[in-house]
Amino acid sequence: xxGVAQSPRYKIIEKRQSVAFWCxxxxxxxxxxxxxxILGQGPKLLIQFQNNGVVDDSQLPKDRxxxxxxxxxxxxxxxxxxxxxxxxxxxxxxxxxxxxxxSYEQYFGPGTRLxxx
Amino acid sequence: AQTVTQSQPExxxxxxxxxxxxxxxxxxxxxxxxFWYKQPPSRQMILVIRQEAYKQQNATENRFSVNFQKAxxxxxxxxSDSQLGDAAMYFCxxxxxxxxxxxxxxxxxxxxxxxx
Numbered sequence: 487x488x489g490v491a492q493s494p495r496y497k498i499i500e501k502r503q504s505v506a507f508w509c510x511x512x513x514x515x516x517x518x519x520x521x522x523x524i525l526g527q528g529p530k531l532l533i534q535f536q537n538n539g540v541v542d543d544s545q546l547p548k549d550r551x552x553x554x555x556x557x558x559x560x561x562x563x564x565x566x567x568x569x570x571x572x573x574x575x576x577x578x579x580x581x582x583x584x585x586x587x588x589s590y591e592q593y594f595g596p597g598t599r600l601x602x603x
Numbered sequence: 604a605q606t607v608t609q610s611q612p613e614x615x616x617x618x619x620x621x622x623x624x625x626x627x628x629x630x631x632x633x634x635x636x637x638f639w640y641k642q643p644p645s646r647q648m649i650l651v652i653r654q655e656a657y658k659q660q661n662a663t664e665n666r667f668s669v670n671f672q673k674a675x676x677x678x679x680x681x682x683s684d685s686q687l688g689d690a691a692m693y694f695c696x697x698x699x700x701x702x703x704x705x706x707x708x709x710x711x712x713x714x715x716x717x718x719x
Contacts, residue, residue, distance in 0.1 A: 517705055519705070519706065521707075526711075526712075527711055527712070528607075528694050528696075528709025528710050528711055528712055529648075529694075529707070529709050530709070531706035531707070534704060534705060534706060536703070541703045541704060541705075542703070542704040542706060575646060577646075577648065579648070581705060583705065591650055591653070592650075592705070592707060594647055594648035594649075595647070596645065596646055596647045597646045597647070599646070
């Protein structure tokens, strides 16, 4: 079974530039999460999708961050314009929710390390 | 709001020895899930073990076991017979069982060093 795929693995941009990250979840997983992990901290949820609908985006800085999950499969997270404090690892995770779920396990991708200079 | 606290930024253990990582959490809910995740330098989060709050029996997975103290809101991870490959950052995480949100609330992490 293929895992959660993310690209790119690394990205360096200057502040005020824009950047986009891509995530492909495990096949059949209806729920997709984007987490932000600042160096030395635990991940923090940015947004959760159930199929192509948003379930929780309460901690997404909507003035500069946006995310979409067209057709309920792949997802893209965008930052425009980027700030220095956006430097972090962006993790994508997916899970198989519902009765078939094994205790709500989330499977994580390798993450994208963003550096804003 | 729920919070998760890991008070040990770094821990060290000798290969083949046992180490315990601490985690406390705060919630007003009676049913929830707790997890320990491992994050090696490759950054990929790997689930180590999970515990359902309604189960009194502590979860075990091979060399990994937890000590779940619900009244004290404590959830520690014990790693027995430590191996070099156990070196990583370990995160304790909490998840509600109610509502639609499936977000994990993570602690700050504990970096585990395994000495040969």
